[in-house]
Amino acid sequence: MPAPAPRAGALRKNETECDLRVMRMASIGIIANPASGKDIRRLVSYATTIDNNEKVNICKRIVLAAQGMGVSEIYFMPDTYTMGHSVRYQLEDDGVLEADIHVLDFDFDASAADTTRAAALMEERKLGCVVVLGGDGTSRAAAKGLRETPMLSVSTGTNNVYPAMMEGTVAGMAAAAAALMPEPRSCCIRDKRIDVSINGEYRDMALIDAVVTDDQYIGARAIWNAQCMKHIIVSRCHPATIGFSSVPGVYETVEDTDDYGFAVSLGSPGRKAVAPIAAGILTPIEIRSAQRLPFGQEYRFTAESPHMIALDGERELKLFPGDRAAFTVRRRGPWRVKPREAVAAAAALGMYKR
Incomplete structure (x- = not known):
């Protein structure tokens, strides 16, 4: 051996x-x-x-x-x-x-x-x-x-x-x-990484965060409007990180060594907080639900209207009404x-x- x-x-x-x-x-x-x-x-x-x-x-x-x-x-x-x-x-x-x-x-x-x-x-x-x-x-x-x-x-x-x-x-x-x-x-x-599937088919992956937004167009690709965010799935998070992973980070800290990820859904009514999603800006948010994601466990979301999925800050995938998105955290990065x-x-x- x-x-x-x-x-x-x-x-x-x-x-x-x-x-x-x-x-x-x-x-x-x-x-x-x-x-x-x-x-x-x-x-x-x-x-x-x-x-x-x-x-x-x-x-x-x-x-x-x-x-x-x-x-x-x-x-x-x-x-x-x-x-x-x-x-x-x-x-x-x-x-x-x-x-x-x-x-x-x-x-x-x-x-x-x-x-x-x-x-x-x-x-x-x-x-x-x-x-x-x-x-x-x-x-x-x-x-x-x-x-x-x-x-x-x-x-x-x-x-x-x-x-x-x-x-x-x-x-x-x-x-x-x-x-x-x-x-x-x-x-x-x-x-770790976050694998993203749509309607049962693997489509892409993220290293840090996958964000479901109400945006309907790729446009400038970079996501920045917190009011459009509906779900955030992360491989790790901390309140001291600048970006979308800080949103779940103000709820719970997840390290790169932890064998799980984390997910939050946003909207009102929810737990009110502020998070540094951009440099110099603490943005008001409301967290409706939060959960740990053990390796291999899917976080599922079915689109009722058009959405975009942003991966590590970049709009990449479109969702149409009825599409089923699944996010899975694994140590395959x-x-x-x-x-x-x-x-x-x-x-x-x-x-x-x-």
């Missing part, structure tokens, strides 16, 4: 620093969404804006830290802002680039499908880790293309429950550690790198010694 995976930061007795030097050539991927943090919610709240120039700077710090740890190849998703090319040219001009930077070659259309395809291609190339810059929606799109490759999500979007705020240098170190260590899952968590554990494990493995 194979030996059990060590805890984060633990060394096997037969591991040596030499083992790290003879490991496979390490490579990582970077998916930077140029559209993240630019949706309609910027107009109705006070959210931070991270422009594409700053995203390039974050990517440069990721590349420099990763190559300093021993990563030799880095693959970028192609995009309309040509961030991968900008990173390479600027670091070459500065004379500090040592790793080989590649930009994946495929036709792209500036949609979420680009992110999903790039993630799938990176997994096909067996990269050691994929770093994703964006919000919840970008992380969701990347997760749809990954099965086994660890993912590290860095917040540069609007709804930022799933990705973490972190310095690019730390992100590069953590991604490199995951790519280099023999047991990367020792510093990862297998995340991506393997997410926990950055502090990864950089600590790297120290225990001697990756910083020279």
Whole structure:
């Protein structure tokens, strides 16, 4: 039988620093969404804006830290802002680039499908880790293309429950550690996800929240009007998160390690509260009912009028009168790198010694 995976930061007795030097050539991927943090919610709240120039700077710090740890190849998703090319040219001009930077070659259309395809291609190339810059929606799109490759999500979007705020240098170190260590899952968590079915057919998934709204049109895609929300299903929630998962979060806290999700229905009469569904704004809500969702248990809803289902903040699915929607929480999400554990494990493995 194979030996059990060590805890984060633990060394096997037969591991040596030499083992790290003879490991496979390490490579990582970077998916930077140029559209993240630019949706309609910027107009109705006070959210931070991270422009594409700053995203390039974050990517440069990721590349420099990763190559300093021993990563030799880095693959970028192609995009309309040509961030991968900008990173390479600027670091070459500065004379500090040592790793080989590649930009994946495929036709792209500036949609979420680009992110999903790039993630799938990176997994096909067996990269050691994929770093994703964006919000919840970008992380969701990347997760749809990954099965086994660890993912590290860095917040540069609007709804930022799933990705973490972190310095690019730390992100590069953590991604490199995951790519280099023999047991990367020792510093990862297998995340939950919400599977969505309509009339018995699987249609899509969300990482953090699925919201049923009265909106009848996709429009700008990003959902922001709390008065239209009827049901919220979450994989995790907390009152300190900005976004729709904060609504059930003011009722009960659900952590990423808990083996269940949560669901609320909204409307009057109900329990009155306020929740930070957008940056700088505490929005009045009324919770009519709330329940935990054990893994595999469906939360069902039958549409009596047209509705939309928003997944991780983006309107994605239409419901027509009579449609039966079902939401199921499972631990089938991506393997997410926990950055502090990864950089600590790297120290225990001697990756910083020279």
